[in-house]
Amino acid sequence: MKSDLERASNHRYYLAHRKQLCAWQRRYRLEHPDKVRQTNRRNYLANREKRIAYQRKYYHQNREKQLAYRREYYETHQDQIKSYRSRPEVMKRHNDSNNKQYRIRKEEVVKLLGGRCSRCGYNKCLAALDIHHIDPSKKTRMRDWVNKATLITNLQILCRNCHAELHEELKMELTTLGG
Numbered sequence: 001m002k003s004d005l006e007r008a009s010n011h012r013y014y015l016a017h018r019k020q021l022c023a024w025q026r027r028y029r030l031e032h033p034d035k036v037r038q039t040n041r042r043n044y045l046a047n048r049e050k051r052i053a054y055q056r057k058y059y060h061q062n063r064e065k066q067l068a069y070r071r072e073y074y075e076t077h078q079d080q081i082k083s084y085r086s087r088p089e090v091m092k093r094h095n096d097s098n099n100k101q102y103r104i105r106k107e108e109v110v111k112l113l114g115g116r117c118s119r120c121g122y123n124k125c126l127a128a129l130d131i132h133h134i135d136p137s138k139k140t141r142m143r144d145w146v147n148k149a150t151l152i153t154n155l156q157i158l159c160r161n162c163h164a165e166l167h168e169e170l171k172m173e174l175t176t177l178g179g
Helices: 004-016 018-031 033-046 048-061 063-076 078-085 088-112 143-147 160-178
Strands: 129-133 155-159
Touching: 004 018, 018 033, 033 048, 048 063, 063 078, 078 088, 088 129, 088 155, 129 160, 155 160
Parallel strands: none
Antiparallel strands: 129 155
């Protein structure tokens, strides 16, 4: 443990030789990028839990301030955010991850509901199976389907043909009732 006198003398030394030390550090970083990267990574991982705990604590203490800042930032930088999101590489990355998640959830729901068309029994291709909402007023986001078993009772597996036929029948019923 360093005494105050040692700390003060180290600080005076640093102030006197700051330019030389900074030049040495820059040179070392250029000559040994792998060592610097490893050290930074090691320090990052070693302090990860402390950093996360501090961030959580800070966020909860300043929640309203953080939310106000985010709202203000979004309002003032809306054009930049929209232009970033519309870039092709960003859209592709977003769509790819969404497609993977959608496929995983769809597979889970199809398995839970029997894995085949409830009208004709088709089960060859997952992409040809649709998920039909029996009561459209109770529609929810797909991510909620597997998490809440009660929502699955409102769902039905149909192949594309049967799904189209069902919706056509529903339209015909509405037109005959209305007209």
